[in-house]
Amino acid sequence: MARRVDPHERRELLADALMRLAAERGLEAVSLRHVAAEAGVSTGMVQHYFRTKDEMMTFALGMVMDRIRRRSQALSVPATPRELVRGLLLQVLPLDETRRLENHVVLAFLAYAAVKPALASGLRESAAEMRTFLADQLRAAGADGVGHEQAAAGLLALVDGLGLQLLSRQYADEDAVAALDAQLALLFGRR
Amino acid sequence: MARRVDPHERRELLADALMRLAAERGLEAVSLRHVAAEAGVSTGMVQHYFRTKDEMMTFALGMVMDRIRRRSQALSVPATPRELVRGLLLQVLPLDETRRLENHVVLAFLAYAAVKPALASGLRESAAEMRTFLADQLRAAGADGVGHEQAAAGLLALVDGLGLQLLSRQYADEDAVAALDAQLALLFGRR
Numbered sequence: 001m002a003r004r005v006d007p008h009e010r011r012e013l014l015a016d017a018l019m020r021l022a023a024e025r026g027l028e029a030v031s032l033r034h035v036a037a038e039a040g041v042s043t044g045m046v047q048h049y050f051r052t053k054d055e056m057m058t059f060a061l062g063m064v065m066d067r068i069r070r071r072s073q074a075l076s077v078p079a080t081p082r083e084l085v086r087g088l089l090l091q092v093l094p095l096d097e098t099r100r101l102e103n104h105v106v107l108a109f110l111a112y113a114a115v116k117p118a119l120a121s122g123l124r125e126s127a128a129e130m131r132t133f134l135a136d137q138l139r140a141a142g143a144d145g146v147g148h149e150q151a152a153a154g155l156l157a158l159v160d161g162l163g164l165q166l167l168s169r170q171y172a173d174e175d176a177v178a179a180l181d182a183q184l185a186l187l188f189g190r191r
Numbered sequence: 192m193a194r195r196v197d198p199h200e201r202r203e204l205l206a207d208a209l210m211r212l213a214a215e216r217g218l219e220a221v222s223l224r225h226v227a228a229e230a231g232v233s234t235g236m237v238q239h240y241f242r243t244k245d246e247m248m249t250f251a252l253g254m255v256m257d258r259i260r261r262r263s264q265a266l267s268v269p270a271t272p273r274e275l276v277r278g279l280l281l282q283v284l285p286l287d288e289t290r291r292l293e294n295h296v297v298l299a300f301l302a303y304a305a306v307k308p309a310l311a312s313g314l315r316e317s318a319a320e321m322r323t324f325l326a327d328q329l330r331a332a333g334a335d336g337v338g339h340e341q342a343a344a345g346l347l348a349l350v351d352g353l354g355l356q357l358l359s360r361q362y363a364d365e366d367a368v369a370a371l372d373a374q375l376a377l378l379f380g381r382r
Binding site: 023024025026027028029104107108110111112113114115117120123124127146147150151153154156157158159160161162163164165167168169170171175176178179180182183185186187 | 217219303304306344350352355358359361367374
């Protein structure tokens with residue numbers, strides 16, 4: 001009956017369990033033991049794949065970023081820079097259950113990284129990568145009126161802020177999409 | 192020796208202790224007992240002023256919002272709408288130790304409210320108030336090119352996102368201010 005376990009797949013299963021728990025009760029309250037119970041495995045098994053909770057959180061964050069990237073690439077049939085940007089950013093916003101779960105993890109991770117600076121480097125890299133992508137698209141679209149790097153930084157911040165507001169129920173989904181579209185119109189023009 | 196204790200002042204002292212602890216270790220790990228130890232009072236004393244941690248967090252959040260409001264009002268010598276907006280938003284961003292502490296609390300509160308929806312109503316109100324103020328200033332400045340409500344929502348989201356990025360050390364202070372200024376230039380024009 002024993003089947004070969006793909007270690008990456010197993011890590012993803014555990015990270016998914018962590019994400020469900022984080023969405024329910026926040027990350028700080030979650031231990032490796034909780035994750036084991038949620039995933040239906042032993043604590044020793046969890047420790048085999050992740051030595052610490054921080055290691056598991058870092059892995060979960062990378063997994064979320066990969067999924068966002070993959071989903072937005074799946075959408076990118078030949079598209080204009082503006083469509084590419086909108087497609088990516090809509091994949092980031094918590095507009096369905098999957099993305100809400102992902103946003104919970106990112107938010108919990110950010111709150112955690114704010115008090116544990118050593119954890120911030122993974123975040124820094126994926127944010128920088130995202131910013132570069134956005135600036136490239138703005139450049140490709142010939143967007144003007146503002147520097148591309150600053151516009152990209154502002155756009156990413158706007159989406160991070162909208163995600164935060166949606167997650168803490170300050171704001172309705174459609175209002176968040178409208179605010180994003182207004183910003184895209186400002187940056188890319190009304191075309 | 193006993194002096195009359197101003198209950199509001201006492202609450203602020205306790206909320207300040209909560210904020211210091213939240214900045215050090217995150218909110219979820221903090222109990223009323225920790226706050227008592229940090230403030231140098233008994234747990235019973237803390238419980239006299241706050242029945243629950245949620246009650247204390249709600250109070251601390253309101254206190255932070257009041258302080259931001261007061262600081263930005265102190266700056267508002269006769270100013271243009273754009274200067275008013277910039278002054279307020281710079282008071283929100285974590286650009287010095289005080290504001291970093293405040294942002295820690297707000298972020299921790301947001302992460303907590305994301306899993307405890309009942310806490311979100313205070314947040315919703317202060318965000319709505321802020322958005323109305325920003326929309327009014329955009330209208331007063333005759334900003335055009337985008338609806339004032341949506342532009343205000345986007346601007347607040349951008350500042351929330353920049354705050355998040357600064358706090359989790361993804362971004363340098365001066366880059367965040369430059370991204371804010373680029374957005375103000377987009378909305379208010381280059382004047």
